[in-house]
Structures are given as C-alpha cells and as structure tokens.
Amino acid sequence: MSETHNMRRIYVFDTTLRDGEQSPGCTMNLRDKLLVAEHLEALRVDVIEAGFAIASSGDFEAIRAIAGVVKNASVASLCRALPKDIDCAWESVRGAKNPRIHTFIATSPIHMEFKLKMRPDDVYAQAVAMVKYARNLCGDVEFSLEDCSRSERPFIYRVVEGVIAAGAKTVNVPDTVGYAVPEQYGQMIADILANVPNISQARISVHCHNDLGLATANSLAAIKAGADQVECTVNGIGERAGNTALEEVVMALHTRREFFQAETGIDTTKIYSTSRCVTNVTGSKVQANKAIVGENAFAHEAGIHQHGVLANPLTYEIMTPESIGLPRNKMVLGKHSGRHAFESRLQELGFHLDAARITELFAKFKDLADRKKTVGDADIEALAHDIQTMVVEHVKLDRFNVLASNAITPVSTIRLNRDGKLIEQVAASDGPINASFKAISQILGVKVQLETFQLTAITGGADAQCEATVRVRDGMRVFHGRGISTDVIEASILAYLQALNVLLDEDANKK
Ligand code: KIV
Ligand code: ZN
Numbered sequence: 001m002s003e004t005h006n007m008r009r010i011y012v013f014d015t016t017l018r019d020g021e022q023s024p025g026c027t028m029n030l031r032d033k034l035l036v037a038e039h040l041e042a043l044r045v046d047v048i049e050a051g052f053a054i055a056s057s058g059d060f061e062a063i064r065a066i067a068g069v070v071k072n073a074s075v076a077s078l079c080r081a082l083p084k085d086i087d088c089a090w091e092s093v094r095g096a097k098n099p100r101i102h103t104f105i106a107t108s109p110i111h112m113e114f115k116l117k118m119r120p121d122d123v124y125a126q127a128v129a130m131v132k133y134a135r136n137l138c139g140d141v142e143f144s145l146e147d148c149s150r151s152e153r154p155f156i157y158r159v160v161e162g163v164i165a166a167g168a169k170t171v172n173v174p175d176t177v178g179y180a181v182p183e184q185y186g187q188m189i190a191d192i193l194a195n196v197p198n199i200s201q202a203r204i205s206v207h208c209h210n211d212l213g214l215a216t217a218n219s220l221a222a223i224k225a226g227a228d229q230v231e232c233t234v235n236g237i238g239e240r241a242g243n244t245a246l247e248e249v250v251m252a253l254h255t256r257r258e259f260f261q262a263e264t265g266i267d268t269t270k271i272y273s274t275s276r277c278v279t280n281v282t283g284s285k286v287q288a289n290k291a292i293v294g295e296n297a298f299a300h301e302a303g304i305h306q307h308g309v310l311a312n313p314l315t316y317e318i319m320t321p322e323s324i325g326l327p328r329n330k331m332v333l334g335k336h337s338g339r340h341a342f343e344s345r346l347q348e349l350g351f352h353l354d355a356a357r358i359t360e361l362f363a364k365f366k367d368l369a370d371r372k373k374t375v376g377d378a379d380i381e382a383l384a385h386d387i388q389t390m391v392v393e394h395v396k397l398d399r400f401n402v403l404a405s406n407a408i409t410p411v412s413t414i415r416l417n418r419d420g421k422l423i424e425q426v427a428a429s430d431g432p433i434n435a436s437f438k439a440i441s442q443i444l445g446v447k448v449q450l451e452t453f454q455l456t457a458i459t460g461g462a463d464a465q466c467e468a469t470v471r472v473r474d475g476m477r478v479f480h481g482r483g484i485s486t487d488v489i490e491a492s493i494l495a496y497l498q499a500l501n502v503l504l505d506e507d508a509n510k511k
Contacts, residue, residue, distance in 0.1 A: 008262040010253060011229040012246065013047040013205060014040050016278060017066070018078055019243050020233035021051070025284055025452065025471065027478040029502060030062050031391075032281035036234075037066045039274040039350065041073055044267045045246075046229075047100060049076040053092035054085045056476075060092050067096035074098035074140060081105040081130035081143075090137045101134040104144035104172075107151040107159055120155055128162040135167035142205065144172040149180040149188065156188075157195045164196070170203045170229060175218055178211025178241060186221035193226050205229035208244045210236060215244040220252055223262055234278040235286050235293060247271045247292040247324070255319050272325040273350020280385040283454070283469040283480050292324060325350070333380070335369035342380075349377060351384045361387050371486060372465070378458040379465050382484045386498075394504040395444065398422055400493055402432040414439040414493070433492045440496055446503065448472040448479075450496075455488055468495040472503075479503050 017033055020026055028036065033050070040048050050066040051059040067075045075096040079089035081103045093099040105116070105127050112118055118126070127143065134141045143163040145151060160171050173192065175185060189206070193199055206222040206229070208215040219230050236245030250266045257263055275293040279285055288295040298321040308315035321327070327348055333341060339362050346353065346361070353361065364383050369375050396417045404410035412435035415424040427439035433453075441447065452471040457464040468491040469482045479502045483494025 006261065007257065008228075010223055010227075010262045010264050011046040011203065011205075012250065012264050012266055013049065013076070013207075013229050013231040014043075014045040014233065014246060015049040015207075015231050015243065016040070016233040016235075016237065016246075017062070018049040018051050018076075019207075019231075019239060020237040020278075023237055023239050023242070026237050026282040027471075027480070028281050029479070029506075030058070030065060033062045034065060034069065036274075036277060036281060037070055039270070039277045040234075041070055042267070042350075043270040043274050044265050045073055046265060047074045047076050049078060049102060049231075050093070052078045054079060054088045060088065063092035064095060067093050067099065071097060074100045076100040076102045076142065078102045078104070081126055083130070083133060086130060086134050086137070090134070094138075098140065099138055100140040100142055101138045102142040102144065102172075103130055103134055104146050105130070106146035106176075107155060108147035109152065110150065111147045124155075124159055124162060127159055128166045131163045131166035131168045140170075141168050142170040142172060143168040144174055144205075144207070146174060147176040148173040149175040149185060150177065153188075153191060153195075156192065160192060160196045161198055164198045164202045168202055170205050172205035172207050172229075172231065174207035174231075175209060175215075176207075178209035178215065180208070180218050181212075181214060182217045182221035185218040186225035189222045189225040189227050203228040205231060207231035209239060210241040210243065213241070215242070216248040216252065219244045219249050220260070223249075223253070224260060234274055235284070235290075237278065237282065237284060245291070247275060251292050251319060251324065254323070268323050269325040270350070273348075276381060277350060280381065281480075283452075283471065283482065285456075298326060333365075333369070333375045334373060335366065337369070337375075345377075345380060346384060349381055349384070351381075353384070353387065357387050368465070376458070378467075379484075382458060382465065382467055382482070386482070386484075391498055391501050392505045394418065394501050394508065395497060397490075397493055397497055400436060400490070402436065402489055404432040410435050412436040412439050414443065416440065416443050416497075418443075432489055436489065436493050437496050440493070440500065444500055444504070446474070446500060448474045448500070448503070451478070453492070453495075455492070458484070466491045468492040470495045470499050472496070472499045474503060477503070477506070479506075 021028055050063040053060045053063055063077050077089035077093040079085035089101050131143050204227045206219050206227045208218045230249055232244040232246040234246050236242040253260050286294055398415040398417045401413040409428045410432040411428045413426045423443050425439040425443045427435050429435035429438050451473050454469045456467045458467050465484050466488045467484050472479050479499040481495040481499030483491040485491040
C-alpha cells in the first residue's frame, strides 16, 4: 500500500455531549461531561459541541464549564435561529479559546409547513438575518439546514448561498431523520458544490442519523463527494437509532485512506479509552459485535481464523487492535501485581489520575484481588470510574441485611451513615432489592422514580463482580448510579445510593 501526500483534511465535529446526550438514557451530569470533554481533547477532535444552551440551566452551565477548560478544539453551542437563543449560546461559549455558534432552522417542506408554520421566503430571511446576528457576536458561525436531505434542491442552494454571504463559515446539511441513502446523499453534496456560487468560502458539513443503519455509509459517501466536516458521536449514541459513530467513520477513513484520499487529525489510539469513558458515564453499553469498539470487534473465535491471524495478522485483520488503543497482549493482574503494573494498565485504559487517587484505587484493587483470582479490565474500569467521577458521598452504606425467600414478603434493613450519624430503616417490598431501595428513600426523604435498573456480571466465573446501574428521575432531573460488588444486592444498593448522592450533591450546591 503506497502512501500519498495529497490527502484532504476532514474535520471531526463531535456532538456526543449535545446530540448524543439528548437521547434518552444518555443524560450526563456536569462532572461526566467534563470527563468526556477531556477525552475528546486527547482524541484531538476539531470541534466539541458541548450542548444546547437554551435547553436548560444545566446545559448552559456545562457548556460554560467545558468552554473554560478545552484548549485546542473549538467549542460549539447549539441554538435555534432566534435572537434570544443565539444570545444564550454566545453567553455559554464566549469564554472558549475557539468559540463557535451553531445555529439552525428547518428547510424541508414538511418541517416548514407543519413545525415552523412559515413560508420558505420567511425561513430564508430568518436564516440569513440570524447568521448575521450571530456573526456580530462570534467569528465562527456554523449554520444547519435541519432536515436538509428532505429539502428541495433550489431552496437548499438559495439558503446555503445566503448564509455563506451572511458570514457562515461552515454549512451543515443534515440527514435529520435518517432517510438518506449513500448514493443520493453523496449526490446532494456534489450538487451543492456545483450549484452554490460562493461555496468555496465555507466548509460543508454532514450530520447523519442512523434510522436505517446507514449513518456511517452516508457520511462516507458525502466525504467522498467533497464534504469537509463530519459530525458524529462516540459509540454512535444519539436521538432514536443514534448518530454517525465517530470510531466508525474515523477508522474507515484511516483504514481506507487511499480510497478516500482524506484523513482526519484524530489520534486513533485514544478511541478505545474514549469509548469506554462514554459507556461508563452514560451506562449505555455498546453491543458486543459493534464495529471498532464492541467486545468482539477484534476477537477471532473460529479456529481457521485464529490459525491465519497467528501466521500473519493481515490474513483476517484489516486494522490492529493497537491502532484504537486496545492492547493485544494484556498482562494478567492479580494479588501479586505491583503498583507499577497496575498504574500502567490504568493509563492504557485511559485513566489519568493523580498519585493520591492511584493510591486509593490501588488499595481497592488489592482488596478485590484478595477476593478474586484475576482482576480484569472491566473490574479496573469499574473501580477507576467511580474514583474519577468523584461522586461526593453525602451518605454511605454502613450495613444491610435482607430476608428473602419465595414464602415471605422480602424485608430489607438498611443502615446508612449520614455525616457521621447512623440511621436505620426497615422496609418490605416484592423483592429484596426493591425493599432496600425503599428503605434508602425513606431514610433520605427523597421520592424518585426508578427508570432503569440493570445487573451485569462484569467478568465470568463464580467470583465474578457484578455491576448494577440505575437511572432515577426526580421531576425533570435524571441521575445515574453504579455499584460494583461480588454480591448482587450490595451492588444494587451502592448503585442506588450513588444516584441519590449525586442528587443530594446537586441540591447542596444549589443552596
Ligand atoms: O439532526 C439534526 O438535524 C441536528 C441539527 C440541529 C444539526 O441535530
Ligand atoms: Zn442530529
């Protein structure tokens, strides 16, 4: 394979924290978002879309905090094409080193008639006026024609030309509803390039949803046709079936760069740790056979494949696990492992912790290694994640006792330590876990709705650690918690307590 040096540069616009976070089940709190932003910087994405500022004060604060820490990437804030939205977006992002306002309005006949109840001429005028308005605030403005793939060509050309003349530096042409197919979407890009006279003054961006499982294929077809920027999310999280997966589009360009004659600025060796970070903070797991980052993506099960890979990895491997930051030969860690081996494994998994936290974590690791023969990556990630997100523990589990059988109503006795004071409560329910949650809620005097509850064995074997994840709702607020233990009831209690600790912390910070 010969290298060529005339590669087009494709800009990677990551919207994990906006379009990704917008999807049910992927809500993140401020700490989580900052952690993801840190990984996105290390991954070297070009733009981090940090949120939709006017959507909530939580979103606004998160964008502001991210804008304050990101050094290299541009930080974008999304807003409708309305003055008050644009003002709010600007306020949220103005502290960034490279701020971007990303404003949008729908251009398809169905959206204009039924959602906006506006005539095309008025949509055009508003788009142009709002880009001018935004440009008066910020030097870098991106404009999106929402539902562009179902919009009419002459209207697309007119709007694109108008917003570029008004100062938009990037024009995004989304497949908002995941309706496009690759050939057609690529043709749309080619047509825009051929029919918009001032197109050379802006970058064309593509943004695809995965309703038909075509988001990556559509994005690649658009890049092949001349698009300069691709919008995507880590693990492909996002509205409905999700967005274009960053890892897929980046690795397709990396692996087939000769074909695409294009490259990104991404450090692909940070893909795996970023994917794990997003899984950890959202609790939204990727399927085992997910391209690039799924558990089986680099596993060769069949004998004939294993034989071939041992003889020469290229027989069945089109890319190496190392290229995404997944070590091929993992050292087995156990109770005899030293701090050095543990620390380097942590780094490979993408955790960059200070010495004090590593010491704390190493003690927990030793404790676990005493109970388990070998400690796997998933065990380490689970321990490290909790330390990294630093949930303030307003209440701690002191002890629990459950009485359960198929002949009685299960009863749980929970004793919590709240600021040094021990408080005990007994509750009965249809299951021991439910009874425990009920007792905890009664002690803390909080009434939350349990939205999801998941139990997973992190590693195989009889001594497997179990991971419990919960999502609870308090009105408009959603909180995640996870707990790890070799005991399923303890893991569940710890997960529920973690979610409530985040809630208590948020309430305490409001005062
Ligand atoms: O899918 C979409 O159209 C969007 C825009 C707001 C960019 O997310
Ligand atoms: Zn979208």
